[in-house]
Amino acid sequence: MADVEDGPGSPAAPGAGGGSAPPVGRLPGRTAWGLRVWWMTAAMWTRSAMAYRTSFVLMTVGNLAATGMDFVVIALMFRHTGSLGGWGLREVAFLYGTAGLAMGLADLLVGSIDKLGERIRLGTLDVVLVRPAPALAQMAADRFALRRIGRPLQASAVLAWALAGLHVDWTWDRVLLLPVMAVCGTVIFASLFVAGSCLQFWAADAAEVQNTVTYGGATLLQYPPTVFARELVAGTVFGVPLAFVNWLPALHVLGRPDPLHLPEAFRFASPAAAALAAAAAGLLWRAGLRSYRGTGS
């Protein structure tokens, strides 16, 4: 991917000139091509956003501040109480940081896909489909917005603050769980973005329903599981796999009892949950794309 740098000579659109021919057949080759297409499209949109530099700076700052407000609210809550659902401020900050990091990275990488319904309505999805590049990669990077890096940055800062103040016995398994949470959490949220946007193949206007699991999910995971009804928590383990983003691994890192009394293995099962979620999202995307009929314009 390193050969596609930002520069005046880069192709205006994937497949329009500079890209190599799309490989057919084998999965590794196709995946590499998809990543390359994502990279080229994202680079193109970044250059386009830089045309309005004031706006870009303001919106990046805005993004940082917007997600920061969530944490200010939590901090204000803790001015009035020492614990929420039995969890202290640093522990909640740990949840906040891990959830925000995963959600923010997923939003940065594939969040644009929620514009799918708009493209279906306007008939411009056909343009995407005739290009010799994977539609998923193109759609994930469509209108790529670098300013979204604000959320993961801010979440990382909160996470660092939480880690600095937590009294955790850092055994190797606990240390290892941190990068696992970041990667698997990102994959889970990215899968939710893709799966949620697939709904728009059938209901082009219903983009906001997916916000329930993505933005709603991120809000949910900022708070301790003990705050919520057991049925809701069970739904995030066995239904929409949000609990694997941070709740379950955090129980092990912070040495907390599981409100659902699940087997210990669940706390280490995030990679499996992420793989399942990604596979399910991929299948949904294929089904959606197959059922797609152009608007005829």
Add this chain to the structure above:
Amino acid sequence: MLLTLYGSVARGSFRRHATYRAATFAGAFTNTAFGFILSSTYLALWHARPGLGGYSAEAAVTYIWIGQALLATVAVWGGGFQDELQARIRSGDVAVDLYRPVDLQAWWLAGDLGRAAFQLLARGAAPLLVGALAYRLRLPHAAETWAAFLLSAALAVTVSFAVRYLVSLTGFWLLDADGVRALVGITGMFLSGMLLPLALFPGALGAAARVLPWSAMVQVPCDVLLERRTGGALARALGFQLLWAVLLLGAGRAVQGAATRRVVVQGG
């Protein structure tokens, strides 16, 4: 004559938003989901500190659901007419609008009130109803309170419109008003009391937030429906909203005047 014109603009806007059924349902669904998530967090806080900020746990949960009902209606976050007006400023089409024998600001205000009326009905009532079924809400029995709430909500929309209009007008200078819009939206969400009642804000921050225009958008209508403002306090609360509406609409007119005098319209 003019009133019937703006009346029909408002009605048209109401009907236009009513056609997006799937989007409306999706929005109400999301508001409801957030209502449940936030109710749990508030209950945890009020379980630890009963009566915090002068709200009972019941009133605190009610506050959440009123907030979710007002979220789309009042558009604290921004939205409504803004995409359209900003696109017209960027493309230069706004020059055509300025030639029309109608007032630009009143035209968009009428449209926004029509939009808000539809969203209060569709995206406001549905989540509030679900919330009332799932939780014991502290909703008023007196019809006067509901009437005062509707008046307060209309004023809230007007104040919010005036702010959003000012924000979109920056597009005359910046070409792309989205950056300012994002910043003002965030400030608004926080200072309106949408995320947390302003009574829970510490000292000076709380005092400042209570007199800034954003508190007229969410905190005041919520307190009106919770019957925290009655009698003279109710009149003062509505007067506070009216004052900000007039001041900000006036500021909008002044900026609009400056924009049309000094700025060369895009698109030639």
